[in-house]
Every structure is written in C-alpha cells, then in structure tokens.
Amino acid sequence: MKRKERVLAYLQAHRESLTTSQIAEALTLARPNVSKVLNDLVREKIIAKSSGRPVKYFLKENDIPTISKAKSQSITYKHFTVSNNDIFSEMIGSKGSLKTQVDQAKAALLYPPKGLNVLLTGPTGSGKTYFANTMAQFARNQEVIAADKPLVTFNCADYAHNPQLLMAHLFGYIKGAFTGAEENHAGLIQEAEGGILFLDEVHRLPPEGQEMIFYLMDHGTYSRLGETNKDHQADVRIVCATTEDPKSSLLATFVRRIPIIITMPSFEQRPVSERLQLMKYLFSLEASRIHKTLRVDENVVQALLGSVTFGNVGQLKSNLQLVCAQGFLDNINQGGRDIHLTFEQLPPQIKAGLSHLADNREELGKLAQLLQPVMEIDPQIKTTKLTSTDSYEPPYNLYEIIGDKAKILKDEGLDQKAINDFILTDINVHLKSFYHKAEDSQAEEHLNELVDEEIIQLTKEIMVELKQENYTLNNNFLYALSLHISSFIKRAQNGQAERQSRQDLESLVAIYPKEQEVAQKIARRIMQQYQIPVPGSEVSYLVLLLVSLKTTEKKGQIGVVVAAHGTATASSMVEVVTRLLQVRNLRAFDMDLDMSPKTAFQEIAKLITEVDQGNGVILLVDMGSLSTFSDDLSRRTGVEVKTLDLVTTALVLEAARKTSLVDAPLETVYGELQEFRGYSRPKMAVASQNDQRPKVILATCATGVGTAEKIKGMLEEILIDNLIDDVQVVTSSILDLPEKLPQLTSQYQIVATTGIVRPEIEVPFMSLEELMRGNGENFIQMLMGQEQVAFPMEKNHELTRDAAILYLTKTVTFLNPVKVGKLFWDFCDYLEDKGQHQISNATRTNLIIHLGGACERSLLGNELTVPEVDLRQCQQEPSYQLVAAASQLFTEELRISLSEVELYYLTQIYDTQVLKK
Secondary structure (H helix, E strand, C coil): CCHHHHHHHHHHHHCEEEEHHHHHHCCCCCCCHHHHHHHHHCCCCCCCCCCCCCCEECCCCCHCCCCCCCCCEEEECCCCECCCHHHHHCCCCCCCCCCCHHHHHHHHHHHCCCCEEEEEECCCCCCCHHHHHHHHHHHCCCCCCCCCEEEEEEEEHHHHHCHHHHHHHEEEEEECCCCCCCEEEEECCHHHCEEEEEEEEEEHHHHHHHHHHHHHHHHCCCEEECCCCCCCCCCEEEEEECCCHHHCCCCCCHHHCCEEECCCCCCCCCCCCHHHHHHHHHHHHHHHHHHHCCEHHHHHHHHHHHHCCHHHHHHHHHHHHHHHHHHHHHHHCCCCEEECCCHHHHHHHHHHHHHHCCCHHHHHHHHHHHHHCCCEECCCCCCCCCCCCCCCCCCCHHHHHHHHHHHHHHHCCHHHHHHHHHHHHHHHHHHHHHHHHHHHHHHHHHHHCCCCHHHHHHHHHHHHHHCCCCCCCCCCHHHHHHHHHHHHHHHHHCCCCCCCCCCCHHHHCCCCHHHHHHHHHHHHHHHHHHCCCCHHCCCCHHHHHHHHHHCEEEEECCEEEEECCCCHHHHHHHHHHHHHHCCEEEEEEHHHHHHHHHHHHHHHHHHHHCCCCCCCCCEEECCCHHHHHHHHHHHHHHCCEEECCCCCHHHHHHHHHHHHCCCCCHHHHHHHHHCCCCCCCCCCCCCCCCCCCCCEEEECCHHHCHEEEHHHHHHHHHHCCCCCEEEEEEEEECCHHHHHHHHHHHHCCEEEEEEEECCCCCCCCEEHHHHHHHHHHHHHHHHHHCCCCCCCCCCCCCCHHHHHHHEEECCCCCCHHHHHHHHHHHHHHHHHHCCCCCCCHHHHHHHHHHHHHHHHHHHHCEEEECCCHHHHHHHHCCHHHHHHHHHHHHHHHHHCCCCHHHHHHHHHHHHHHHHCC
C-alpha cells in the first residue's frame, strides 16, 4: 500500500480531525512525507483542513465511502455501517481508553473491498490476543467473513529457533522439502482461507518469513516450502501482534504494508474505573467456576490492583487466581457458604501492592470513591467470555484440582498446615510461571534504553560466573552491574577512570576477602572487553556491590529526596526510577514557581524525616534556593543531608542504585554521585548553524569504492525519500582517511559517518550492519531532527546466514546472493577457525559485503589499486596468508580468483577489526 493510501485509510478510521504529527506518529512515517501527502489530498479536494493552529485534516463528509450491509437494524457512523450486534460494545473500555483502538479495528475490518491488514502493539498482557479474537467475532457478526471461517492463531515464538519448521507450519511444504517431509502438507495460511490469520509475536518471524507474508499481502499468492513458483491463492486477512517497537524489530518493507497500527494501552494507562471493571470481570469468572459467592475486602482489591507492575491484565489475572485459590482452600477447611477474601490471606508479593498503590495518592483517592468496604461477586451473574483462547487461562479447573488434592492429602494423614503449604506451592508453579519470564524480558527492555547492548551482554556473562560462585542474583543486579560498568566506561572515556581514594571505603571492603577475589575477576573481564585498566578504587566499589547481595534485609538505607521546580518535574523522574528499580527509598517534591522558599523548606523537611532510616538523606535539586537548604535541613530534622544540584533522571537512577544495592556511608555515596557523568557515550559535536560548508555524510569502506558506493546509493535514496536536499554523501577509504580528513573537514561540514568501522570523528555514526538492517531512515530522521529517535549507535545483533544473504541482495548486481552468500559465510568461518579469533557480527557483515564487491570486480575486470610498498608489506603478515587460503573457496566453487589487491583490502578489514581491537 502506498503512502497516500495509508494516510487516507488512517483518516477514514477516525472520526475526529488530526494533525500531521498525530498521523505521522501513528503510521511511523516521517512528518515531512505525511505533510506532503496531506497537502496533495487537500489540493485534490479529497480531504479538507482547518484554518486555525495547529492545522488539522479531516475527510469531507460527502466524500467518505460508506460500507453498507443489508441489516434490519443498523447504526450509521461517519466512516462505516455497523449492525446493533456489536461485540466490541461488550469490551471494557470500548467507549473509554480503547475507543480509538476499537474505531481503528472496525475501520480495518470494514474497509472495501477486503479490509486492511492490522498490527497490534503493546506490552505483554495488555490484551492483544483478546482484541484479535474480538475482531474476528466482529467480522463474523458483520458478515465481513463467513460465520464458519476461522481465526487461525500462530505464535511465531514457538519455532523462533527453527526458522525452517516455522516456515513449514505457516506456509506448508512439499514432499522432500526437508528431511522428514514425506508428503505434501498444507500450512496455516491455507487453513485460514476466507478467515483471519493472527500472527502473535510477529517480530520473531525471520526476515524471509516477513518477506513472504508481505508478498502475500501484495499479491494474494504464496509458495510452500520447497516450491519455486508462488501459485497458491489465498484470501486471508492478516492481523499481527508484537510487544516490540515495529521500527526496530520488523522489516521496514513489512511495516509499510500494514496501514493500521493499533496500540494497546498498558494496565496503568487505563482509568481506575476500567481497571476496577476488569477486576470485577475476572472475579466473576472465578466465582462461576467455584459456584460460590466471593466477598472481597476493600484492601484486597487495592492490593491486587497495586500488584500489577509489569504483566498488565495477564498479571492481574494470575495474581487474582492465586488469591481465589487461597480463599477456596481456606473455605474447604471452614465449610462456609461464601468465600471471604481478606488481606491477611494474601501472599507477601501481592500484599506489597497496597503500598505500591499508596504511592500514588491521586489514584488511591479515585479508587476509594468507587469501592465499597466489601465487594460481592455473585456466581449466577452471567459473564461474556469473548476470547476462545487465553495465554493466562489454565487448561483445567483449578478448584476441582485443589479439592481433589486436599482430600487425598488429608486421607494420607497430613495436618492442615502441611496440606495448605503443599497445594499453594503447586498452585504457584502453575499460575506464576509467566511471572518470572515477563519480569526478565521487561527488565532487559527498560535496560536497553539506558545501556549499550554490549555492556548488557557482558553483564550477563559475568552473572553466569557469579552464579557459579553461589551468589543469588536478580534483575536488580543486572541493572546495578550494567549501570556500574557503563558509568565507569563513561568516566574512563573522559579520562576520569581513577576515583579518589577513600579511607572509609578501604576499611569497609577489607573484611570481605572472598568478594575482593570475585571483584578482581569482574575487573579482568572489563579490561579484556574494553582494553581499559580498572583501578583499585573501582574494584572496591565492585566489592560493595557483591556484599550487598548477601544482605537479606537492608537496614539504615540512605534516603533520596528529589526536589525540582515545576508541576511534575521531580515526581516524573522518581516515577521512572521507581518503576525501573522497584525501590522504596525515593521521595519527590514538585515546587510551584510561585511557592515561597520557606514553604518549600518545610515540605522538604517532612519528606526527609519520612524517608530517613538512620543513614542520612541525599537531596537532589535542580536550581535556585533549593540548593542552599542542606545545612538548615540537617539542623531542623536531625538528619544528615547532602545536596547535589542539576538533577537529571540519570542522576536519580544512579542515586537509587547506589543507595539500594550498596551498603556504604552517606559521605561515600555522595562523593560518588559528585563524580557521576552519566551512562551514555560522549555527545557528538553539533555543527554551527552559521557554517556555510556543504553538509555531508561520510561513507567509508576499506577501499573507498565498491561498498562505500553502495552505502552512498542507499543513503541518497533515503535522503530523497525524506525530501532532504541539503545533505550530500561522500566516500572515502578508511585506510586513507587520516590523511584525507583535514581536507574533508575544510571542504565539508561532516554531520555523520557510516560504514565498516567508526572513524575518529565526533559526529553520529551508523554501522554498515545497522544500515543493512533497515535503520537508515531512522538514522537520517534523527540526524535531521525530524524525529526524536533513540537510535542504537552500536548494537550487536545476532547475524544469521539468511540475514547476510538478505544484505547481499541489496549490494550485488551480477552474483546470485543465495549461492555466494553461503560461500562468503564459510569464508568467515574459515578465518575464525584457522585464525583462532572470534569474528564479531560487524566484522562478518563487513567482510561479506566487501566480498560481494570484490567478486563482481573480478568478474568485470575492474581492478583496484594500492601502493606497491603497502601491498608487499601486507603480504608478509600471517593474516594475509590466512585470507588468501580462505579465498580458495571462490576459486573452487565460482572459478573466481581474487587479485592480490583485493586480498590486501580484505586483510585490512580483518586486521583492523579483529587482530587490532
């Protein structure tokens, strides 16, 4: 679907006027592109726009296509006609937080002639599967699809580690397509014929699978595994779902073919009234299973709502079932008619939800207005179960199992406490299995926003070693060590790796010889990875981090108060950090601009008294009078207070992790925070707006031609597509760059670099690997300030042979990328095996792309040049002999002999990125 069609379809899916930014954000398109389309549509008199500011666009009433169905009773909306049999009306939030989502879904299903494909996004447990099932039932009710046509669900994660099996299940296969394929087999696409195919966790679909799906979207045909011709017809509507950012997890070509992206809100984003409705609905399901009235105390409701910290509705359901199971078990013993759920019965992790909810006084106040002291749930009240499948629904009657097990255990002579403990442990295993999985993925998802992937991977490897040392580790430690390493590397890059030696710190760690030994191992791993010496002071702080793991209950934790001007400046920072690290020692104070310093002082003093646990408080402030309160606050409260100004979210995060995981004196933590310089890499230089030199992006490769020219072509296409005409692309050999750079910088304004290796230029850089993965457009938009994109500057993605072949399809002209891609991959494996050096993803990508150009140059007789003295010197190196030996693969398989010059440049890539790191 073209860009204009996507924009028009999105306008048709909404009944309100929309700004350019709203449409661009929803469709993940560049704002200038959307603006151009909208103005074209206005000129063509297809849509109209408002005269005020901001400018809003809307469809003309008379020009909106109406999709009519012969119904006896119907309600005609502005964009489509829907019968009274509207199953969406039964969905909680359909007229509230999900109103836009419901409108989008209806528009997509009813759009002529065969609807629009849909992508559902949102966090784990937010209801994407539920929503997809409702879409399917709505389509049947409206006779968009036949009543007997299925919704076929396929979870791409089930076979993510076996792409061939995944593709076979989805598309089918023919006899002999792979080992064990003894007969032809139809896939799920054929099974979904005439209905809807729901691809859950679609980001786990390999690139070739995404390509086959978007070919199906475009042409309505597909091929089975093992076939060469796409001769199977399919009339299938596609609904996909992902928890990931579509821009970074899916091919851009795939996302462009899905005009409707529906984002499901998290549980916390939904109004309190809807959250309470969802809870009542889930309680009613349990009551109908138990066949007893549930009586739920008010504080149980509050604790359950507060216990939802990451798993959304799915987590709420799991926690609620656990509570009901406990109540049912107690009821068996007492023999009551009703089941009364009290706060005392709750497990500790759900009880903690009450204090979590209490942190948000506004939410608690709204909830208090809606609650009765006791909520009664009648098992006779009929509930509508809209979904036929549910990831969080046990495939058994939990309460029958509890009753049967309780009877068996009682007959075996166990006392009641032992029976309860046994059964509740069993229930936890069944109901909470998703909990830890979601916790791990959510923690890493947030951490990726703060720390380089390389550091996270290093931390995971260190954690494996620590577990072998019998340390108990959790996700907080993943955060703590990753942030610690990131902070240290940042200081080292700024020439501040050595911390000031502290007497109290040295005396504190001296009594922990075991932790000192382990900390030295961690330091050696950091040195090995980054080639940065780790000083003794840094090792001491690692010791403290390890010691903190041994403390089961921390006492004397340092408190942190964040105070800043503005209506929600401080509270926003504290909320972010609290959610990331699950800490309880932070307090926020938002100071109105017209508030007197005296009033602010009094309020901050109250917070300091509240958060103090006997070890002092750190006050983080933004500016002004707040920074002068420290001594007076200490005298007023009797609590030692240390103040730091220029507070940022990163500083709050660092303070939280140091005070929650490091049992150190206030003076020590305060000194560390004074030296904190953030987690990110040093900021790149920004060119002056008065600079008259032409703006350029510098594309580099080993030779300055071939691969660099391919990069140039890709970037120029993206620049044209984004209407950017004031930026050029120039190329250079990375080997010649040190000599050429003075001339380039005098002639051009270099705004970014991209290529096989990062040059020593303080501007944003995108690797060749990222460009090949389709991130070029995001990079350009970030560079030009069109979008606020958090672009991954240096990430290590898993590179597969198939992905390498996909990259080659974009760069080679005459070679068969499938055939040569396998040879190029074997070439890299040979270097890795014989050279005894692991080749990184980036190096492998660079070698494969360069090999494509080298082989084509050999075929065409286009020779490169290199100074004779450099060539002869290179030929004396063992790495040249290794590369020459590996190149014999091409002589044997392709009858292509690479020249000495081509081998020289391949050796330079290998040496630069592998041997000389």
